[in-house]
Amino acid sequence: MSYSNKVIDHYEHPRNVGALNKDDPSVGTGMVGAPACGDVMKLQIKVSDSGIIEDAKFKTYGCGSAIASSSLVTEWLKGKNLDEAQMIKNSQIAEELELPPVKIHCSVLAEDAIKAAVANYRSKH
Amino acid sequence: MSLKLPIYLDNSATTKIDPRVLDKMMPFLTEEFGNPASRSHSFGWTTDKAVEHAREQVASAVGADSKEIIWTSGATESINLALKGAASFYQDRGRHLITIKTEHKATLDTMRELERTGFEVTYLTPETNGLIDLSKLASAIRVDTILISVMYVNNEIGVIQDIEAIGSLCREKNIIFHVDAAQAIGKIDFSLEKLPVDLMSFSAHKCYGPKGVGALYVRRRPRIRLLAQIHGGGHERGFRSGTLPTHQIVGMGEAFEIAKTDISKELPRIKKLRDNLLTGLQSIEEIYVNGDMKHRVPHNLNVSFNYVEGESLIMAIKDIAVSSGSACTSASLEPSYVLRAIGRNDELAHSSIRFSLSRFTTEEEIEYTVRLLNDKVAKLRDLSPLWEMFKDGIDVSSYEWQEHGERDIILHN
Numbered sequence: 001m002s003y004s005n006k007v008i009d010h011y012e013h014p015r016n017v018g019a020l021n022k023d024d025p026s027v028g029t030g031m032v033g034a035p036a037c038g039d040v041m042k043l044q045i046k047v048s049d050s051g052i053i054e055d056a057k058f059k060t061y062g063c064g065s066a067i068a069s070s071s072l073v074t075e076w077l078k079g080k081n082l083d084e085a086q087m088i089k090n091s092q093i094a095e096e097l098e099l100p101p102v103k104i105h106c107s108v109l110a111e112d113a114i115k116a117a118v119a120n121y122r123s124k125h
Numbered sequence: 126m127s128l129k130l131p132i133y134l135d136n137s138a139t140t141k142i143d144p145r146v147l148d149k150m151m152p153f154l155t156e157e158f159g160n161p162a163s164r165s166h167s168f169g170w171t172t173d174k175a176v177e178h179a180r181e182q183v184a185s186a187v188g189a190d191s192k193e194i195i196w197t198s199g200a201t202e203s204i205n206l207a208l209k210g211a212a213s214f215y216q217d218r219g220r221h222l223i224t225i226k227t228e229h230k231a232t233l234d235t236m237r238e239l240e241r242t243g244f245e246v247t248y249l250t251p252e253t254n255g256l257i258d259l260s261k262l263a264s265a266i267r268v269d270t271i272l273i274s275v276m277y278v279n280n281e282i283g284v285i286q287d288i289e290a291i292g293s294l295c296r297e298k299n300i301i302f303h304v305d306a307a308q309a310i311g312k313i314d315f316s317l318e319k320l321p322v323d324l325m326s327f328s329a330h331k332c333y334g335p336k337g338v339g340a341l342y343v344r345r346r347p348r349i350r351l352l353a354q355i356h357g358g359g360h361e362r363g364f365r366s367g368t369l370p371t372h373q374i375v376g377m378g379e380a381f382e383i384a385k386t387d388i389s390k391e392l393p394r395i396k397k398l399r400d401n402l403l404t405g406l407q408s409i410e411e412i413y414v415n416g417d418m419k420h421r422v423p424h425n426l427n428v429s430f431n432y433v434e435g436e437s438l439i440m441a442i443k444d445i446a447v448s449s450g451s452a453c454t455s456a457s458l459e460p461s462y463v464l465r466a467i468g469r470n471d472e473l474a475h476s477s478i479r480f481s482l483s484r485f486t487t488e489e490e491i492e493y494t495v496r497l498l499n500d501k502v503a504k505l506r507d508l509s510p511l512w513e514m515f516k517d518g519i520d521v522s523s524y525e526w527q528e529h530g531e532r533d534i535i536l537h538n
Contacts, residue, residue: 017507
């Protein structure tokens with residue numbers, strides 16, 4: 001598997017690894033994928049009173065592309081409002097990371113993780 | 126001494142050619158180029174002598190007579206010739222064959238091909254330690270069973286099957302017994318004088334010889350018959366036609382002789398290195414050794430690292446050259462069928478690493494490998510939501526994972 005330099009950079013220096021308190025009302029948590037499928041992403045967003053994502057954290061079990069995809073979206077999410085966050089498309093992630101065709105599902109999973117985190121936050125409000 | 130990276134720990138895939146082997150081969154790539162089948166001049170006489178000397182070397186390394194050794198292009202061809210050759214010769218006796226699910230693809234794919242031509246094959250499941258339960262094998266035998274094929278040493282998990290017991294059972298039932306010994310040379314000291322085996326397949330490049338050459342042992346007493354699979358010229362007494370590659374054969378002979386001579390001093394050294402590796406990895410939580418540790422060659426260690434995904438683990442440890450049971454490293458996109466057959470779940474099969482050591486592996490290389498694995502597994506687990514769940518006391522296997530379709534429904538509610 002030959003990866004782009006961007007994937008290798010995110011893989012070797014993942015951004016925003018960690019966890020936020022899932023019981024905090026200002027935090028939305030999304031967990032997608034399944035271990036048997038080889039990928040699980042947990043994405044968390046912390047949303048300010050004015051509706052802006054002020055922090056994002058992730059943990060990912062998966063291949064280098066899955067780790068890079070989730071690392072990348074945590075960077076993109078910060079500073080966006082929820083509607084803008086939901087506009088992030090898997091194709092943008094795949095393009096940015098130059099994912100090979102067999103790894104497109106990693107970007108799909110990252111998009112799903114954003115939607116799940118936003119939905120979880122909204123369910124609390 | 127400075128360490129050279131990457132460190133090669135994939136010796137079950139292939140080994141580095143031993144310099145002593147290469148020295149013997151070189152003249153046959155330059156001055157001694159004659160065709161060993163040329164009977165009319167000294168060029169042919171010289172290379173024929175070299176080929177027959179190598180045949181003696183291979184035969185004596187495995188306790189056989191040189192007339193029982195047939196040169197082939199490698200273990201895959203030997204296995205094809207043994208299985209197809211014996212099955213087609215003896216098909217009037219019966220058309221049932223038995224093998225094990227954890228065999229090499231050279232055996233499994235050949236069996237599939239024989240099924241296509243009208244044979245019936247039973248694929249036995251080994252026990253969770255990778256070994257065969259002899260009573261299960263015995264009960265799989267039918268009146269029309271003509272051949273059983275079992276590998277001596279498994280290429281992925283290194284376990285050693287009880288060839289003597291299986292062979293005795295075959296003798297008792299008058300069934301032909303083929304053994305794939307590609308991974309056994311230099312690792313197990315055995316003699317075909319004592320082992321009740323009818324056909325045995327060998328490879329040169331798994332024991333510091335060149336690629337592209339192998340041999341098939343065909344027992345003479347009691348005599349085993351085969352139908353040739355490659356025709357043209359009647360070389361190798363008609364069993365396998367084709368001009369003999371003198372340089373490779375000479376290399377195989379030397380490699381087998383060295384394997385036999387050095388085995389007693391090599392095994393304890395390699396075992397010590399393997400045990401250091403295992404001890405060093407055991408400081409990592411949630412690791413699982415795949416395959417029996419007692420009935421196992423010292424060259425092999427196969428370990429699954431729970432809660433770490435296989436491909437990212439391979440990426441993280443690129444300073445060492447190893448194999449993985451992960452789908453991502455294979456052409457088939459399936460996790461290791463060997464680990465699945467011994468009952469490992471997909472996750473553990475995906476996160477398995479096979480370390481295979483050689484006579485060239487050093488203590489420093491093993492120390493480096495232990496440090497690397499400890500560091501990188503810890504790093505990947507810091508990244509892993511499954512590890513976090515495990516640490517929080519949540520049972521990952523009974524957690525309700527939402528599949529794609531279900532999740533969409535939940536989101537749109």
